[in-house]
Amino acid sequence: MAVDYLHYLRADKLPHMWCPGCGIGIVVKSMIGAIDALGWDKNETAVVSGIGCTSRAPGYMDMNTLHTTHGRALTFATGVKMAAPDKHVIVIAGDGDSSAIGGNHFIHACRRNIDITMIIVNNNIYGMTGGQFSPTTPYGAKAATTPHGNIDPAFDLGQLAIGAGATYVARGSVDNGRMLQKYLKDGMAHHGFSVIEALSNCHTQFGRRNKMSDPVVMVEWIANKVVTKAKAEKMPPEELEGKIITGELHRNDERPEYTDEYSQLIQRVQKKAGVHQ
Amino acid sequence: MSNITRHYAQGKDIVIIIDRNLCKGCDICVQVCTPGTLELVDAPDKWEGSVVQVKDVELCNFCRLCEIQCPDFAIRVVKKAEEEGLTMAKGKKTSAE
Numbered sequence: 001m002a003v004d005y006l007h008y009l010r011a012d013k014l015p016h017m018w019c020p021g022c023g024i025g026i027v028v029k030s031m032i033g034a035i036d037a038l039g040w041d042k043n044e045t046a047v048v049s050g051i052g053c054t055s056r057a058p059g060y061m062d063m064n065t066l067h068t069t070h071g072r073a074l075t076f077a078t079g080v081k082m083a084a085p086d087k088h089v090i091v092i093a094g095d096g097d098s099s100a101i102g103g104n105h106f107i108h109a110c111r112r113n114i115d116i117t118m119i120i121v122n123n124n125i126y127g128m129t130g131g132q133f134s135p136t137t138p139y140g141a142k143a144a145t146t147p148h149g150n151i152d153p154a155f156d157l158g159q160l161a162i163g164a165g166a167t168y169v170a171r172g173s174v175d176n177g178r179m180l181q182k183y184l185k186d187g188m189a190h191h192g193f194s195v196i197e198a199l200s201n202c203h204t205q206f207g208r209r210n211k212m213s214d215p216v217v218m219v220e221w222i223a224n225k226v227v228t229k230a231k232a233e234k235m236p237p238e239e240l241e242g243k244i245i246t247g248e249l250h251r252n253d254e255r256p257e258y259t260d261e262y263s264q265l266i267q268r269v270q271k272k273a274g275v276h277q
Numbered sequence: 278m279s280n281i282t283r284h285y286a287q288g289k290d291i292v293i294i295i296d297r298n299l300c301k302g303c304d305i306c307v308q309v310c311t312p313g314t315l316e317l318v319d320a321p322d323k324w325e326g327s328v329v330q331v332k333d334v335e336l337c338n339f340c341r342l343c344e345i346q347c348p349d350f351a352i353r354v355v356k357k358a359e360e361e362g363l364t365m366a367k368g369k370k371t372s373a374e
Contacts, residue, residue, distance in 0.1 A: 002355040006364035014299055014366050015349060020325050021303030025348025033345075177345040215303045 021215025023174035023200030034185035048077040054094035054121040071102025085259035095122040096134040110164035114258035123202035131205030142209040161195040168194035169250040175223035284334040299351035302327035306343035312336040
């Protein structure tokens, strides 16, 4: 069945402001496909973002949207979820927004296991502000602030989320929108904090400085770099050097969810205090 | 002139809808299309200088990769029965011709 994408978008705001060929459009499309497949009502769904290219996404989405301060999307989203635990809350953030400026909020949201879906669009750079290197810029890559190559090792956002305690972690890439949509759907359906990292292309800021200024070339570069989890298990370690594993990286359905715990706590304390509702 | 063009395949149940206004000519759809249904043409009126158009709708095999990979919501590949009721840019509903 065809997905009516523009039903979920503010169609009068299109065309969007992202560069020609920008992967964020593909991520937004996959996200809409996942919401449509789950049958979520757009009036029951909240999309929260911080600052950055990716964070412009809620502006185009015809849902309950919040465009908040840099890195703080998760704190606002936590507030929304606590106030309305029956609503669906999605956070869409860039790599810098989630792992640098909002890194602290990110690890603690993972630890807390609140039922929020976090989509991280990882394009390896700060695209909006002029191409400064971000915590996910690969070692040796050039950026506006690393003209001779980056000497910082990059964050593995998937492992970071697993280590911090997220209960669903997956990784997809914009070269395969169908696969990305599958993991977004699984992550949204998961009851707990889910992190889906979408490897994306910024040919304007990252590609231009690394001999990939064409969107097709950069998407191909991502396609050649990723290996599915099933395939990676059969590959020798030397072939996996420099590759990025995509797929469902971690899943834990056992841990209690935060809003459930909170409502149980309220009931317990009210019972103890003799308060009747 | 309408920005939205529709291409109906003769032998197959396929409609390709392209919104020229939304297309930014990034070339991704043309590259993912294995049968070669789409092509990029020069468009001096567009800021990006190029725009996608259908070369031969009969070549389409309904894989819908172009629709999935288009970052700009410019291409729709649907069955003829699904065409009616699709929301188009500016919030206008389509009507089957």
